[in-house]
Amino acid sequence: MTDDILLIPGPIVISKNVQAALGTPSVSHTSAEFASTFSSALKNVRKVFKAGDSGQPVVLAGSGTLGWDIAASNLVQPGDKVLVLSTGFFSDSFAECLKVYGADVDKITAPLGDAVPLDAIRDALSKVSYNMITITHVDTSTAVLTELEPICKAVKELSPETLIVVDGVCSIGCEVFEFEKWGIDYALTASQKALGVPPGLSVSMLSDRAVKVAQERPFESSFFASLKRWLPIMVNYEQGKPAYFATPAVQLVNALDVSLREILDQGIDARVAKHKQTSDWIKAKLTKELGLKLVSVNDKVSAHGLTAAYTENPPKVISGVKQHGIVIAGGIHKQIKDKYIRIGHMGVSACDDSRQDMEKCFEAIKESL
Template identity: 35%
Template sequence: MLRTPKLVMIPGPTPVVRSIQDQMGRETVAFGDPFFVQDYKEVLADLKELWKCSGEVFVIAGSGTLAMEMAIANITKRGDHVLICSNGFFGDRFIEMCQRKRLNVDVLSAPWGTSVTADDVEKKLVEKKYDVVTVTHVETATGVVAPIEAIGKVVKAHGALYVVDGVAATAGAAQYVDPMGIDVLLSCSQKAFGVAPGLAILWASREAVEKRKSLNPIPESYIDFEKWLPVMHDPSKYWGTPAINLIWALKESLQIIKEEGIVERYARHLRQAAFADGALEAIGFTVAAEKLFRAPTLSVYLYPQDANVDDLQFRKILAEEGAQTAGCLGEYAGKGFRMGHMGNIDKHTLVSAVASVERAAMRCGMNVEPGTGLSVLQQGLVDEH
């Protein structure tokens, strides 16, 4: 029996297209190589332009978690008051990070499947003065997208610094640093950028950079803005070794984004997420996120309550049928699976993934008419033209 290749349909890492893989496979050069230095400069310039940031951008070796810590470390000092807006598991990760920094933390949580809103944040900021407010743009555990632009207006009106965790959103859900009042936007390479893991990416407003200067010194070293700014201004300088091949890969990713157009890229993610959700609903699954808060980059699909589906068995069979998905977390653990639909995946990948889910559902005893989900997806893909 032929082995079925698995589509990587988890919330990240996401599939890496051939042109990006080719950049990762290039012969590595010295980080001071003038051609690489120029490439690094172009990556930084593109990130600032595409995300409309008049401040600074940082691209360093690390993970999204490192970028989270970098955000907090550079704009807070012991005793500052931080409001963490959490829509689930990954929003809560800010709590321990802030507590380790001896910050005073309050948490504003939304029920799973919904999001904290601008009105919710307004009420908290009227009650108390906060130095920093954090929001997770797309919550990977729930498939929820937060209204970051509306929240940003409220945060700015109250004079706090605004941190947006864009790990599962950046390059797939609309984000603009200056227009949305974002002071720190953090992300990484392996989600909607479609690059392999290994790069931490962070944008900082002028206000955030000035805040860092006022805190001198900070306890952290590797993630200090002040250590990296000379390198970001002149990549021939050294603080930590850059991930050379990944920076080339990110350069190719940005070229793909520019060719598609970032506005169209955001619109495509919204369309294709709706098609995928509609297809899975037609099969009998429930989208965990309420319709108003559904993310364009990933979804949480819950099994039909009357189907008696064994989660581990379903995802094992789904992998055999060709689609690798992720288990659910927290309140949804064992009740469904998480599927990414972000980055550079195309219509062929979406069709194959939905077909794999259909086959797995039938093998697990769900009452599914073959082609039910596929017909919804295919019609959507045709209608978008």
């Protein structure tokens, strides 16, 4: 293993306590001890998502992608109309996933580096009766942040039956996020981003309405991702009662519990504010001091958990930065893949000033350009 500082947009550097939680001895997944840990983690997922007491959190062994499969195989049926708002590679992949399960997808693609204009969304919602809309809160390929609240309001006004589904993989835990207040029906994330846990868990939240849709779906389109099977298990675990459909990732759930406690101790609003401060700092240094141009076209659509910036020779910058013991990422948006770098600043790297991760990263980039 390496001592490099991992500043890609997930997986991220984890805290010492989270690391320790991964190394605990084996316990049975049906023990009272584990059920109590899982209960605490599920209750704290509600708090981090700001989801209130209704609906149901779901934590499964899997990656962020599993959240897409859950949405596509439980909340819509083949032939149902879905409106996908695309701000990059990950929004497009979500659309692909929906199509695999037979959804009839309409996509509105934003200009590169920008969010989809609200007028275009309102127009689409007025013309077609959609079963679901999907919004990628932060598309990690472009570092574009989509403002959720006005879109949720537009859906409630123009098409209240439409389920609102949010990919919060690169946002939940580092951006302002209000599951209950904004009336979101399903939000998904993954453990390895701003939740500060290694990869391996799909973490998501359903509204009461989404629970009902999943329970009343006339047939199952998947087995492992079937909410008909998982919902009773999650309800039981949240109440501290062991239950079984498939074996949970015991040590990762333990690590998630520790990380969520740390996040809530910090305070979710304080954490989001700190991510914004770190993001503003690195973006200002890169643009003003080094003259780099960001992929996101303005502040309003710039994510706070990562930065995507054009550079003349990304492989040279990435390998130069690596010489300083820091790992950053290259581009993945197909139009500009070889033209930009991505720097992750989530979790301890964004919040623990004593680590100086971002200062070190900036100096390394400066020297590598």
